[in-house]
Amino acid sequence: MKHLKTSRSPISQQAYVPKPPENLETIGGTVTVQINGETITVPFGTTILEACRMADIYIPTLCAHEDLGIGGHCRLCLVDVEGMRTLQASCAFPITSPIKVKTSTTAVRKARKHIMELLLSEHVGECYACVKNGNCELQTLAKELGVDHFTFGHRTESKFPVDRSSYSVIRDMDKCINCRRCVRTCIDLQEVGCLEAIGRGAETHIDTFMSKPLADVICINCGQCINRCPTGALYANDPSDEIWRAIEDPTKHVVIQTAPSPRAAIGEEFGLEPGISVTRELNTALHRIGFDRVFDTNFTADLTIMEEGTELLTKLKKALVDGDKDVKLPQFTSCSPGWVKYIEHFYPDYLDHLSTAKSPQQMFGAVIKTFYAEQAGIDPEDIVSVALMPCSAKKFECNRPEMTSSGYKDVDYGLTAREMSNMIKEAGLKVPDLPQSDFDNPFGLGSGAGLIFGATGGVMEAALRTVYELVTGKEVPFENLRIEPTRGFEGVKTSSILLEDCVPEYSFLNGVTLKFMVAHGTANAKKVMEMLVAGELSDVHFIEIMACPGGCLGGGGQPIPTNARIRAARAKAIYAEEEMLPVRKSHENSHITEFYRKFIPEGPCSQKSHELLHTHYTKRGKFIV
Amino acid sequence: MLELEKNNLTREIEEFAGNYNNNRTALMPLLEYIQGKYHHIPDFAQQEVARVLDIHPVEVYGVVSFYSFLNEKPKGRNIVRLCKSVICDMGGRCAIAKAIEREIGVKFGETSPDLKVTLEFTNCLGMCDQGPAMIVNDRVYTKLDPETACAIVREIK
């Protein structure tokens, strides 16, 4: 009996690209179709939906998402194709012949409205008491389709309890409309595999393995499902009430650090186009809300580069000079808590490859409740440390039991860009209208290298700028410090840089080609890990991995929606802002040198820095108890 | 589950899937085999199946929950499935069901506490020309009336 390799996910869920005809060359590879009487020529295999978008014809969609494979579940995008007995889902229909399409017949309009009314009849909850109010695709579509009453009723009693077990992601399945974007995100896009459609018929719903709480399964908290959920069924665990309480408590000293990615995206929550950075306006907003200090996470991003870079150089020395066979290379970055949890679950035997350096958020947490508390003369017990992050996994990260190097919980709350924007709106502020202001000292200065952590490849670029210069004494040989091979949204990037004319201390690296890789999204991380397991990466030295597609700027805590265009705009904003900064290399950040001089005079990777700025990992494995 | 049982189960799964090159096409036959032998597919087995076929456990759970004859929760060693489709219904399905329930003290949709028998309704068994019909384990019984049905169920009880 013969067994063919089947695809991992159902073929129906993958983007179907029909086999082009053999005479494609002669016919030119295009098909001419008629949409609402207008003729348009599209590439062979274009879906009707894509063709309509090209022709500026709007089609309502719900289960379709640019980042994901085809669903065809919701049936909202139905259109009339001449000669077909039934209406066709335009998202799933590839054009291979000159068809005639009508997008707004009576039957089509009626069907769309019926479908929307059916979805609403099973959608429990009221819009004004929902986290997605105002940014809900279901709500918007209901209005667009002219739904003015619940023709088929509206269920009010809850069917599923809300799953609040996770530090990061809350699941309210009463609001779920079974579009399965989260399933396609979790299984196909991220290849984590926590969520799947369970049951059949009327009982069909989205659930975890054996319907266990999310905290008990192998969720990596990346929050990509939240970013793609069209309703309020998935949302992040919001700590803003507690933060408000802390702000209002006069005995508490509340500090906040802001990561680069939310600053490049939070403007979207206030109606700005994607790709406009509002860093300094945001500082004003945070001050006005009542945060006692606003710090720049770029500072600890620089610190991360110092620690992680030194760690890499130490490992290289051990491997190349001492011939130590136990040194685990390549070294992986550890800034992304989603990625860290992914490797803990899926490749627990390879944790030694992970840099022990904490993420910038956790480094800052440890520094604030030690160094800063000491400097400012504040009892660390009275400090409430908040982190504005693009990330839902950061909420889990700050609750890890090992993240208490200061003797306290290093970071008290991780806050997403969405939650922050809500707090700002609650305070009656509009970020884009505010005057600009600076970060507070002593951590007011972050380098551009720290800023680009927000985009995939950024950590690698920052590390290379520093490592290359430390080793050779020269700037990286790229125009205006733009290390192009690390940039862009290709899933896995591989490149190398030759180390020449090294300074005496690093003469052992003379002539060594430093080979590095960059991957983003855990599906790509999986590809890299499979290569590592297969022994194909023995010549690679350093690998950056981010759990989210696009890196932090596409994080699970960023404004919704997300797609390739929005992520590219955010990346552009980050790279543009970076070139404006006076300091663009981590080791040239004067606050960093100051910090080491005052607080860790032994320098990076010394014992004290290990106690404070490094961590350890847990072999979690995949088995769900 | 005891460690020994788990090891046995793992070995069985690995052997079975090996015949299919550990390909996902093995999933349905494999689940059917486990269901037949253990009367349900415990979560340990689901995870082992997922590991061996290199898919996610939740995908296995999704499949198990989709098919009526696969169960993740323990079922009785004997499963009585009484056809509830319209022709058997007209032939007296309701009276037969009530008689069986009285006879063995288990309701339809439930499993006896000693895990000896599970009563279920099922959709059309393809026996409409000789209904009412039921399947007890793999065997079909047709042209039932309350009395004969109870006699059959008593045998297994």
Add this chain to the structure above:
Amino acid sequence: MIPNDVTNTIHDSSLLFSSYEAGSALKKALNMTREDILFELKASKLKGRGGAGFPTSTKWMLVAAAKGDDKFIICNADEGEPGTFKDRVLLMNYPFLVLDGMVIGAYTVGAQHGYIYLRGEYVYMRDYLEDCLAEMREDNLLGDNILGKEGFNFDISIVMGAGAYVCGEETALIESLEGQRGEPRNRPPYPVNTGLCGQPTTVNNVETLATVPHILLMGGEEYAKRGTASSAGSKLFSVSGDCDKPGVYELPWGITINELLEKVGARDTKAVQVGGASGVCVPKSKFNRTLSFEDAPTGGSIMIFNESRDMLHVLKNFMEFFVEESCGQCTPCRIGNQKLLEGVEMIERKDYTFSYINDLKDLAHTMKVASKCGLGQSSPNPFLSILEDFKDEIFLTKCNGGV
């Protein structure tokens, strides 16, 4: 043969149940070219017997013409439509007819492997069918270089379903074979191009495959002489319900319901459900309708209800069936069927308004065009036909002694 109290009652057989020597049609087929076989099939005007009625010759031609590393032929023995049991009879009494049909199909389309997707409820047939397959392997009707035909290698395996009606839909069946939830796929692509494991695949009903050997033996044109213009040949009808002689009947297409009722000994008949739960319910006044693709199509299920039956109860049974057996993937089918069932329950409780019932009828029409697969497209059929044709019975109920 099979240790069960299953009796297969066959009435009125003109063709399928005539004597057939195992392998005889196959021998003939292997001496023909593929084109000749397709020509005979085309001449026979054979249409798929599962209910959808797609021309078999076209389907096989598409698979034969499609490019793929591998090709598959699947026998759809997931006979789940309520009231249908003809495949059971065919597989138990005439397995070689079906299996020969599969081998001929494999030869015609160029498939190297075949699957019988047998519904879980028919598990008692499995061992018997395995024995049949073993016998065929012994006689070189399966295996390598079948009957000396150089390079024609083909074998068949049996895969069990596990209690999901929707897996009778061909793409859901393929998903199930691939180890997925049995959820129908988006079409296009069609299985003839992208089927099992992405390869060209033909999925044929048991009865279709069983008809092929007879067509080859008697010739396509001869076969097409039976039946009507658009519904050539004869059809197996699974007759059940209120009649004296339930069982399987082989009758030419185009017979009227009246004629059929006469044959099966049905008296006092109020309604006939043609085509199973997803078919239409024909009232007495329309018993002159013909069973054919052009009038009342059916995969073979004929359920007879006499005057004593409560049609609302029948409808409720059907709707419960669909609510349970919908795959749950697309909105119109998953929620729509629930709404229709709720509507039936409202009528049952006498707690309804006609404006809402009309909304539901509207919805039913939407479901017919908006659902992803045949299940959701046909599940509103009984709702619409029963509420329309039996409205007096259902809505004109007794009220305070008067009507």
